[in-house]
Amino acid sequence: MITIQTYKKFPDRTFGLGQDVSTDLLDIVRVPALFIKNSKIHKELEETRLKQVTLDAGAPKEIYDKLLNALSKDDISDSELVSLGSKYGRKPYASGLIRAIFDGQRGPAIKDWPAKNYLAVAVGMGLVDLDYTTDTYHITDLGKEAVALLDKNDLDNLRNFMLERLYEYPYAAWLIRVVNTDRNKWYTKFDLGDNFGFIDEPGFSSLPEDLYVDAMFEAEYSKNKKLKSQIKSNYESTADKYMRWLAGVLVKYNLLERKKKVYTRIIDGKEYSVSLTSYKVTLQGVRSLNRVNGGSRFSRSIKRVRWEYLAPKVENAPKRKTARALMLKFLSEAPNGMTAEDMSVKINAINSSLNSIADQVLDDAKGLNRLGIEISIDNKVLKLKEKLYDFIIPVKNNETFDSTVADNLKNLILPKLKELDHKYLQAIDIAYKRSNTTNHENTLLEVLSADLFTKEMDYHGKHLGGANKPDGFVYDEETGWILDSKAYRDGFAVTAHTTDAMGRYIDQYRDRDDKSTWWEDFPKDLPQTYFAYVSGFYIGKYQEQLQDFENRKHMKGGLIEVAKLILLAEKYKENKITHDQITLQILNDHISQDEYIKDF
Secondary structure, eight states, X not given: OOEEEEESOOOOOOOSOOSSOOSOHHHHTHHHHTTOTTSHHHHHIIIIIHHHHTGGGTOOHHHHHHHHHHTTOSSEEHHHHSOSOGGGTTSSSOSSHHHHTSOOSSSSSOOHHHHHHHHHHHHHXXXXXXXTTTTXXXXXXXXXXXXXXXXXXXXXXXXXXXXXXXXXXXHHHHHHHHHHHSTTOXXXXXXXXXXXXXXXXXXXXXXXXXXXXXXXXXXXXXXXXXXXXXXXXXXXXXXXXXXXXHHHHHHHTTSEEEEEEEEEEEETTEEEEEEEEEEEEOHHHHHHHHHXXXXXXXXOOOBOOOGGGGOOSXXXXXXXXXXXXXXXXXXXXXTTOEEHHHHHHHHHHHOGGGOOOHHHHHHHHHHHHTTTOOEEEETTEEEEOSOBOOOEEEEETTOOOOOOHHHHHHHHHGGGOSSSOGGGGHHHHHHTOSSOOOHHHHHHHHHHHHHHHHTTSOOEEEEOOSTTSOSXXXXXXXXXXXXXXXXXXXXXXXXXXXXXXXXXXXHHXXXXXXXXXXXXXXXXXXXXXXXXEEESOEEXXXXXXXHHHHHHHTOOEEEEEHHHHHHHHHHHHTTOOOHHHHHHHHHSSOOSHHHHGGGO
16 A cells, blocks of 8 residues: 655655666665675675775775674665765765775775665665665565575576566666567667656756757867767756666666667768667567566566655655655555546645646656556546555655745646647746756757747747857748747846847847858848747846847847747647737737736
8 A cells, every 4th residue: 555654854865766877787686785694795895895995995994983883783874875974975985885885987986976876776676675764774575585596696586586676667667668669769868768757847858869969960070079078968868867777777688789879970071970879679678568568478567666756856846756646546546547637636635735736637647657657548537557566655744845936837837738748848947946957957948948939839940059159040931039048046137248148149140250150050031030038037127128138239039938938839839829929929028927928
């Protein structure tokens, strides 16, 4: 039974997927071995290895003493397993037990980041569990079984044992299903990331592969290593990194095969190439579909889910995880299914501050499918097709979940979206993010803004981005738009400083005689060209400042909130607005939400 458990406080950590972790699941079994006092791993650590990777590697004696003491415990803390302190995290010596049992690439022990990920995967595979009350970890019965096989060196049976855990792992079930949808296709990490996670949250999103390839060709042509590194940072999402590891695990079990997908392009008479690792399902991978879905002589695998799986690192993640966990609880108790409307009522009855609405329930159901938890959706009736192992939904005593500006705005807009893909709602999360945005998030906001024009409202053009370029240029037969997207948590002020870059883009487009050549791909004789900023909201005397900038640059432009751009795209897809009307909407003085929302 999925249980709601109340705590005064509880840890909120990340479990399930891994980065910088071995793709051989047998290596994961070393983690639960730390809890078995007569295991080979434990004995070796206690007798020789712990000293070698701490004291002999330059660690203070107190670290050795604390880790040696931790080895005597049945319940071990997160810091004892991963790192005794952040100041030790990148030291060459081991500052946590998991660091101590794996060799590092440039030292005797791994760093704290991979150690944290080894723990996350061990918990995800059901070998180790977390006690929310004591904030300590302990070995499970499955963990004990795995360690016993490892100690007997019964590797064939251990491999099969871990394969069974893999079939119970919802992420693996998702990947097996995805690659089986087209058994002749070679999937890159971008293909996989595009099909993973919750569609309206930026933490899971993968950027388009073609944009990455275009950017890498530019870096190859310019022989700019710094640019290549920057592109990888900007374009690779958390989901992409997890996809590499998970696909590697399936390759290890011969469920996928791997090869390089090579793109070639001739630039100025010279051929350049860019490669990406790609994956295709094997015959064994086709057969594995029967294990995760049920079929042939196999029953459907029971999936192991945790509360921690149910949202990426986004603002208000606990609120989203709790609402989705409650959805799984109620669906598991409703064999005939439940409507989205009834589900939102039941979720709000548990805690009204969850502020669930039926449209969000439907989006969450789609997202859960994209995590490997299969839910059928038929005329807004949801039915859970999986059996789930029991798990705990941790909640705090008398907890009230805050709703962010982004939460409230998405709840306002979501019911209005009948035609538009809900993935564009990610732009609202990014534009209103209260902490600093990442390079990947900034690039994603640029891409989503340009795509709303080109993919949803039938404009030509594309996302540009990069140094000394606007974020995008879009156009039709009559009108061009120079786009600049801004994610400012305190709002975007239209000042001389913040408009300096846009001023350069306008000059570049008009003059066409500088080193930047972005404008070569776009027509120069359009009847009218404008500029537009896309942001969450605007502050200061932005209308006066906008007019001043227009006068200085002799070009009209607009300030458009992300939410308004999304609503314009919805109206266009409903055939209720034309390009001429879109131009008027972007240029008009209905800039803030309270001014334009009545238009929609």
